[in-house]
Amino acid sequence: MAELTDLKIAAETADARPDAPIRVVYVMGAGRSGSTVLDTILNNHEDVIGVGELVHLFIEGSAQKENCSCGDARDACEIWKSVRERWSELTGRSSITEHERLMTKFTRVQRLAIPEWHRLRAANPDPDFAECLKQTHATYQAIAEATGKRVIIESSKNPLRAKLLSLTPGLDVRLVHLVRDARGVAWSRMKPFAKSKEGGVPQDIKPKPIHISAGYWLFMNFLSEQVRKTFPEQPSTRIHYEDFVSTPERTLKEIGEVAGLDYSAIADRLLSGAPMAPGHLYAGNRVRTAGPIKLRSDMAWAEKLTSKQKRLTWLLAGHKLRQYGYDRQPAPQSQIETASNDSLRNAA
Numbered sequence: 645m646a647e648l649t650d651l652k653i654a655a656e657t658a659d660a661r662p663d664a665p666i667r668v669v670y671v672m673g674a675g676r677s678g679s680t681v682l683d684t685i686l687n688n689h690e691d692v693i694g695v696g697e698l699v700h701l702f703i704e705g706s707a708q709k710e711n712c713s714c715g716d717a718r719d720a721c722e723i724w725k726s727v728r729e730r731w732s733e734l735t736g737r738s739s740i741t742e743h744e745r746l747m748t749k750f751t752r753v754q755r756l757a758i759p760e761w762h763r764l765r766a767a768n769p770d771p772d773f774a775e776c777l778k779q780t781h782a783t784y785q786a787i788a789e790a791t792g793k794r795v796i797i798e799s800s801k802n803p804l805r806a807k808l809l810s811l812t813p814g815l816d817v818r819l820v821h822l823v824r825d826a827r828g829v830a831w832s833r834m835k836p837f838a839k840s841k842e843g844g845v846p847q848d849i850k851p852k853p854i855h856i857s858a859g860y861w862l863f864m865n866f867l868s869e870q871v872r873k874t875f876p877e878q879p880s881t882r883i884h885y886e887d888f889v890s891t892p893e894r895t896l897k898e899i900g901e902v903a904g905l906d907y908s909a910i911a912d913r914l915l916s917g918a919p920m921a922p923g924h925l926y927a928g929n930r931v932r933t934a935g936p937i938k939l940r941s942d943m944a945w946a947e948k949l950t951s952k953q954k955r956l957t958w959l960l961a962g963h964k965l966r967q968y969g970y971d972r973q974p975a976p977q978s979q980i981e982t983a984s985n986d987s988l989r990n991a992a
């Protein structure tokens with residue numbers, strides 16, 4: 645992995661920018677881990693813009709499907725309109741099709757983008773990669789200019805995108821690996837959702853079998869751990885959704901240390917039950933369109949999953965769950981609720 649870091653240093657030397665790097669906090673891990681809730685709360689810091697699942701901004705078809713959390717469609721939201729326009733100026737491209745192709749090439753998790761990343765280690769790396777980094781930097785520069793914020797928080801979750809951002813000259817990337825109990829993730833993925841643009845569900849979501857979800861959870865967490873190991877010099881942390889819900893002030897402090905931000909005022913507001921503004925998160929799950937949000941301890945899986953489903957998930961993912969500190973028999977919901985701050989209880 646040293647070669648990849650060398651590659652970034654070489655690229656930065658060749659393309660030295662007088663301006664300070666743009667600070668990016670990237671949330672990675674498995675889907676349905678609570679990243680949209682986290683991103684929404686982090687976005688409430690005055691120096692921060694939370695952008696949600698930014699990858700969808702560069703998918704041509706998503707303009708018809710996705711809304712911004714401000715309630716506007718992508719092409720109607722003032723922020724995303726000016727980001728797209730500025731991006732076109734910076735890259736000299738009127739269409740995002742090429743960026744969509746490059747992002748697919750280098751960050752497609754399904755096939756690990758293996759041939760592409762392998763070629764990067766060769767003496768003459770793929771010229772597409774340099775172009776991809778340039779366009780990625782342009783995205784962040786456009787967001788920084790459009791919002792005037794000094795820290796950008798993205799929660800696309802894909803760990804390969806975290807790797808790509810970490811190699812992009814001009815970005816100062818901090819990594820947050822978000823973990824939620826695999827059984828909660830599996831339960832969430834078992835629920836079907838009907839398409840509803842207003843509700844933030846861009847297409848029908850079919851239920852996923854439990855063994856597929858366990859494999860997906862293991863894979864995404866494994867990749868996230870690998871990315872953290874690849875860039876040990878970058879500030880990073882691993883947080884757990886369950887801790888965030890029960891003691892948000894501690895988790896926010898931890899993220900604040902990684903991001904270089906003081907989150908104590910936001911934690912106080914959250915603990916007092918104040919609503920959190922949804923900001924301009926792009927894509928992500930349906931929570932973002934629900935207006936002000938409060939945290940809730942979602943342990944429904946403990947009652948809803950059958951014993952057989954719980955056993956199967958533990959059989960497949962138990963070794964990793966144990967490593968992350970999860971118990972095979974979690975505390976009953978009532979105890980967790982009592983331990984949580986009153987103002988945060990099951991508000992949703």
Ligand SMILES: [Zn+2]
Pocket residue numbers: 712713714715716721722723724923924925
């Ligand atoms: Zn918006």
